[in-house]
Amino acid sequence: MAGMSLEDVAKALKDIDFVLLNTVTDNGRIAGRPMSNNRDVEYDGDSWFFIDQSSRTYGDVRRDPQVTLSVQGSKGLLGKPPLFLSIEGQAEVILDQATFAEHWTPELKRWWPEGPQSPGLAMLKVHAQRIHYWDGEDEGEVPLR
DSSP states (O other), X not given: OOOOOHHHHXXXXXXXXXXXXXXXXXXXXXXXXXXXXXXXXXOSSEEEEEEETTXXXXXXXXXXXXXXXXXXXXXXXXXXXXXXXXXXEEEEEEOOHHHHHHHOOGGGGGTOXXXXXXXXXXXXXXXXXXXXXXXXXXXXXXXXX
16 A cells, blocks of 8 residues: 555545544643544644633643644444544644634634634644554555645
8 A cells, every 4th residue: 555645634634523632731641632623624734723721731732732633533444444643743822813713613602602702712733743544454654745
């Protein structure tokens, strides 16, 4: 098998809503929590997530921006195991309302009723530094641009 490309990862992520974001937290421990990409997956090596500035996630990333995203595809083809991705990256905290508006979806009002202008709103932009995949038949590194 030829291996996966960044375009293959982008195509797979269109069908996956939730990932597990892992951060370094208190005492150097690892904390993981599910994060929705809100189907905002024009994936080019960057992942975008809304968070609240009062959250542990926000504090963790401010202290140590090195994170991982764990991803599992919903199903494999013809009885194959699903696709698994491990994305290591650097998280950048975004506090720009114009960027919030670019990535906003109406479903987010459940958590931030005032929309992109909600007090305490922030975004994480995770820049992939390494992507490893397993698809049941093959595994490897995805070349990044």
